[in-house]
Amino acid sequence: MRIGFYLNTTHLASWDWKDVLQGRTPLSGTDGTVLRVVHALAAHTSIEVTFLTTAEGTSPASTPATQVVVRNLTEAVRHAHTRRFDTLVFTNAQRSDVIDGVHQAEQLSQYCVAWCHNGPWREMARLYSDSDAVERVLCVSHRQADLFREKKIFSKMEVVHNGIFLDQFHPGKKTHQTERTACYVGALTPSQGFHTLAQSWLRVRSSFPDAKLIVVGSPQLYDRETKLGPLGVATPEYERSSLIPYFGSSRKEAREQHGVSFTGLLPPKHTRSVMNSSLTGVVNPNTETGALETFCVTAVEMQAMETAVIGGRRRGLRETVLNGKTGVLIDAPQQLAPTLCRLFQNPQKAREMGKRGRQWVTEMYDLSHLVKRWKQVFSSVSQERPPSPPPFSLWRATPKTMLREGIRRLHSMGTDNRLSLLDDLIGMIRDSE
Numbered sequence: 001m002r003i004g005f006y007l008n009t010t011h012l013a014s015w016d017w018k019d020v021l022q023g024r025t026p027l028s029g030t031d032g033t034v035l036r037v038v039h040a041l042a043a044h045t046s047i048e049v050t051f052l053t054t055a056e057g058t059s060p061a062s063t064p065a066t067q068v069v070v071r072n073l074t075e076a077v078r079h080a081h082t083r084r085f086d087t088l089v090f091t092n093a094q095r096s097d098v099i100d101g102v103h104q105a106e107q108l109s110q111y112c113v114a115w116c117h118n119g120p121w122r123e124m125a126r127l128y129s130d131s132d133a134v135e136r137v138l139c140v141s142h143r144q145a146d147l148f149r150e151k152k153i154f155s156k157m158e159v160v161h162n163g164i165f166l167d168q169f170h171p172g173k174k175t176h177q178t179e180r181t182a183c184y185v186g187a188l189t190p191s192q193g194f195h196t197l198a199q200s201w202l203r204v205r206s207s208f209p210d211a212k213l214i215v216v217g218s219p220q221l222y223d224r225e226t227k228l229g230p231l232g233v234a235t236p237e238y239e240r241s242s243l244i245p246y247f248g249s250s251r252k253e254a255r256e257q258h259g260v261s262f263t264g265l266l267p268p269k270h271t272r273s274v275m276n277s278s279l280t281g282v283v284n285p286n287t288e289t290g291a292l293e294t295f296c297v298t299a300v301e302m303q304a305m306e307t308a309v310i311g312g313r314r315r316g317l318r319e320t321v322l323n324g325k326t327g328v329l330i331d332a333p334q335q336l337a338p339t340l341c342r343l344f345q346n347p348q349k350a351r352e353m354g355k356r357g358r359q360w361v362t363e364m365y366d367l368s369h370l371v372k373r374w375k376q377v378f379s380s381v382s383q384e385r386p387p388s389p390p391p392f393s394l395w396r397a398t399p400k401t402m403l404r405e406g407i408r409r410l411h412s413m414g415t416d417n418r419l420s421l422l423d424d425l426i427g428m429i430r431d432s433e
Helices: 017-021 031-042 075-082 096-106 122-130 143-147 152-156 192-209 236-247 251-260 268-275 298-302 333-345 346-366 367-382 399-412 414-433
Strands: 002-007 048-053 067-068 087-091 113-116 134-139 157-159 180-183 212-216 260-264 279-280 307-313 327-330
Touching: 002 031, 002 075, 002 143, 002 268, 017 031, 031 048, 031 298, 031 367, 048 075, 075 087, 087 096, 087 367, 096 122, 122 134, 122 152, 134 143, 134 152, 134 367, 143 157, 152 157, 180 268, 180 298, 192 212, 192 236, 192 251, 192 333, 212 268, 236 251, 268 298, 279 333, 298 307, 298 327, 298 346, 307 333, 307 346, 327 333, 327 346, 333 346
Parallel strands: 002 048, 002 087, 048 067, 087 113, 113 134, 134 157, 180 212, 180 279, 212 260, 279 307, 307 327
Antiparallel strands: none
């Protein structure tokens, strides 16, 4: 079987396969996941994997995947068609080059799989659902797919979780020195909600004057050319509005007066060390505004390092973090400070959460297990079997999800059965309240 993966890597500038595989290159969750999956499939299956990118990675001998440089998705589709690939996987993005690439795939009848780490947004969802070339639309969590249950695109959706190389995560014992230390890992951008943590941290320090916060991240994670402010960790506008008012205008002031250490971008190897030295870790705390996680690779990585996770109780985090068992998911921004304080007051509870987190990730998100799921997807596409959208689940359902499922079923049945379905749906909503 011949499979291609396309990823636009221009934003990474220069990158090296060896550094990526050894955890020495800072990467976003999407970029890191794609590179890991490409390597794992090429190294541990009989699939012939070709990686098509816009910027070539050096040290190609470090991975058995064949590497090809293309200008865009359209060129990747042509290459896939010429080399008779069974399937070409591309990452979803709302850009003209992706739209052009899908149209090219239609013209050449090249099977494709849209891998949606985010979205798909309305325009892209319509494109994928209408395209005969897009055989599957992969979501990274069931809760992401649930957002589209009543849409036409849902009939093409399947779920493949993101994964990590678990053998690269070696948690050490949480010592007394870690009991008042928290970390934040993620881009320092408005959409990722770091300002919520900045506001909350002052209240935490009023209760625990010795508490420390290590902040790992930068918008340069997504674009190495992004201009940074005086703290060197966010855009000048975001630093002025959401960091400097709380932590001061220099890293020294933030560290000495507020216990906050900004590291900027760190490679995964060093980020894992920060997680290991922290009692708890904060990921995207958004609950209503800003970006809501479809999965959150960082939360999985924290749990793999036996670090209790705190994040917003929305979408993907409800699937990757077991609320109350491997971490705490908050329902509103004002809950963040009390949650941190409770874990600082009871470090044993946080350590127990961390232990359970490691077990949870081992069961669910070890990439060595998820390789089998990828093989199932490719086999299904090559044999022209229909997609298998995730079944409806009361366990993860919300009233909105139930409504979407009801609309989906109404579309698929005759008039005589619709009133009966509405009665059943109302009863399900009542049972969930």
